[in-house]
Amino acid sequence: MxxxxxxxxxxxxxxxxxxxxxxxxxxxxxxxxxxxxxxxxxxxxxxxxxxxxxxxxxxxxxxxxxxxxxxxxxxxxxxxxxxxxxxxxxxxxxxVWERSWMDYYEPIQISNNFWIVPEWLPAPQESAVNLKLDPGLAFGTGNHASTFLCLQWLGTTDVKDKIVIDYGCGSGILGVAALLLGAKKVYATDIDPQAVLATKQNAELNGVLDRLWVGLPEEFNAEFKPQQADVLVANILAGPLMTLAPEFATLTQPKAQFALAGVIEEQVEDVCATYNKFFDVEQIEKREETWCRISGRRHA
Missing domain, CATH: 3.30.70.260 (ACT domain)
Structure with missing residues (x-):
């Protein structure tokens, strides 16, 4: 053919x-x-x-x-x-050109006991937390610096029994990671219907679909209660992040933890200035000389 x-x-x-x-x-x-x-x-x-x-x-x-x-x-x-x-x-x-990109993916080690593993490959460390992923439908594989920074943060953050928001979920990699790391419930949202579908599929692939809610932003706004989230992670872009800062403050509990990514070094100052009105910025982490992660807690 x-x-x-x-x-x-x-x-x-x-x-x-x-x-x-x-x-x-x-x-x-x-x-x-x-x-x-x-x-x-x-x-x-x-x-x-x-x-x-x-x-x-x-x-x-x-x-x-x-x-x-x-x-x-x-x-x-x-x-x-x-x-x-x-x-x-x-x-x-x-x-099979539509899936030929599969040849270029390998397992990614996030930490000593945390891996991202393409679903068609065996896990290098069976006893680890292994997030199986099919990245074919939407963005988010762990390869990109901003995604890696968020995964790294989740791996060192206590999310056990917490309610987590994954805003701009893409493939669902961050929300699924939070669930595998012990989160009680993840609410994920994205403007792209393909991302909603991919997130559901990746959650099902990892056996955590029963603890995931995912939908478009208008559905999320109708579903989620203010000041409910213990943890919020958003890997999007600086402009939308700054626009969403007041909304994120409404969604999170006092002292809730947050991590933002998709921000380049030149944008960090502006993003932090916007978030300082609602959140305490505690750490700025950089990867690959350009991409940054901003993390901290909501004001008490």
Missing amino acids: KWLQIHITVDQPQVDFTETLLLSLGAVSVTLDDAEDQALLEPLPGETPLWNKVIVTGIYQEDEQEPIDVDALIAFAKMQLPDDTPIRSEILEDQ
């Missing part, structure tokens, strides 16, 4: 139409890539940043007995788009 890729380069306003066009022509998947090596600024909460010029790629499954008429497909696409729109095609080698 072969896989056909159709690449169409368009301006930002045409992205949604082009994505819909490729899907209507039978694409099994559509991806977006930067066409001009343009840096993106950190988005505001709820925003999805996009480059000015975007490569929209549709992937098609081609059966040898029913080959795709590539010329006809491209000709039809061109009829729907401006005349000068660049379109090209290529054939991918026969492979």
Whole structure:
């Protein structure tokens, strides 16, 4: 079986139409890539940043007995788009390409007795706390410095029998880690429905789904009671973290512990200034010379 890729380069306003066009022509998947090596600024909460010029790629499954008429497909696409729109095609080698990234993951040791283990690999230390993870649906594997910093903090924080919030849960790695480390209940939330699904799946994979609640932010706001959390961890970005500081203060008990990540060194001062209104910042930890974790307790 072969896989056909159709690449169409368009301006930002045409992205949604082009994505819909490729899907209507039978694409099994559509991806977006930067066409001009343009840096993106950190988005505001709820925003999805996009480059000015975007490569929209549709992937098609081609059966040898029913080959795709590539010329006809491209000709039809061109009829729907401006005349000068660049379109090209290529054939991918026969492979399980959608899961080929699995070859690049290895178990990650967080501490002496705490590992992150991809679900398809054996645990290096059977007696340790081994968090099994399928990172394929959403961000959060333990490889990124900010995720590692949060895991490291959880591994040295007493979460036993505590109520924990994992805000911006991604793959659910932090919430699941807290449950494996003894948390009574974890409330996880993310703006991405795929993250909600991934968190549920990873919790089930680790046998802790019965102690997890996960949902979108509006569902979380309806579910969670103020001043209920003993521990809060949020691995997102500096802008949303600063916006959410008053809400985090409302959600946590006096003296509740917190850890924030997704912050680069240049942003630490601003984030701390915002959080000092509600929290006592006790520690700033850095990894890979750029990424930082800010931790401490809510004001008494």
